[in-house]
Amino acid sequence: MAITNLNHFLQNYFIAHSCEILDNRDGILTIQLTEEMDLALMNRPFYWHYVKKMGNTGQPFQLTLITNPEKRTEKGDWIHFGSPRLQQIMNHLQENERFTKLFQTIDTSKNTPLYPWLVLNIKISYRGKQKKDDVLSIGLQLVNGKMRLDMMNYLESIPLQSMISDYCFTISPLIKLKSGYLRIESLVLNYLEDQPKDWAKESIIALNEELETLDHFYEELEENEQMEKERNEIKERYKPNITCHVINGGIFYLSE
Incomplete structure (x- = not known):
């Protein structure tokens, strides 16, 4: 079950979690996270705790992931096998969605x-x-x-x-x-x-x-x-x- 196309894998992963794909061109993928996925990936528990306590609606982050090596210097998270962000996503899948x-x-x-x-x-x-x-x-x-x-x-x-x-x-x-x-x-x-x-x-x-x-x-x-x-x-x-x-x-x- 090797992942042969990281961009395709990431797109399917975020679509499956109800995130909007804002842009996906030339190995640069920009996603509008949902609250659930912001909590899972962006490490902002205190922000969401404060928002809920105040009775407000939080603003999930947008996330840009780069799988094209030629674009790795652009603004966003450079994703490759072994990168912390990809490992975080794989851990999320293993912990929450094994089946x-x-x-x-x-x-x-x-x-x-x-x-x-x-x-x-x-x-x-x-x-x-x-x-x-x-x-x-x-x-x-x-x-x-x-x-x-x-x-x-x-x-x-x-x-x-x-x-x-x-x-x-x-x-x-x-x-x-x-x-x-x-x-x-x-x-x-x-x-x-x-x-x-x-x-x-x-x-x-x-x-x-x-x-x-x-x-x-x-x-x-x-x-x-x-x-x-x-x-x-x-x-x-x-x-x-x-x-x-x-x-x-x-x-x-x-x-x-």
């Missing part, structure tokens, strides 16, 4: 069914001698059980909105959410089983070498707390393990 429900936007004058998809974006972390993170984006159609990998890439080509379009109706799922989650979990486990295991073997070799070096260093000393602490630190650093974490997901109603 969503969206409908495909369809312009139609006839009754059109929309089918439910359970979509999960899953972070897989490999830890051992080397560290690596992967993200799997998996979709499961909750009527016929069809599964699709790289689901977020697929969804990027589909217009989505929070309200169902006119003349559209949803098909009730035949697969319950818990069962759907277990199907996706099974797919992830099978995926991991098929991955190369060389990294784990290398980690175990490095683990044993480090433990042997430690034992040699302490060979004439009795077991002590420091030795045990260092042994545990080595195991924690080199012992191969894999963890999976659901980043976010939702139910997406799509046409067939």
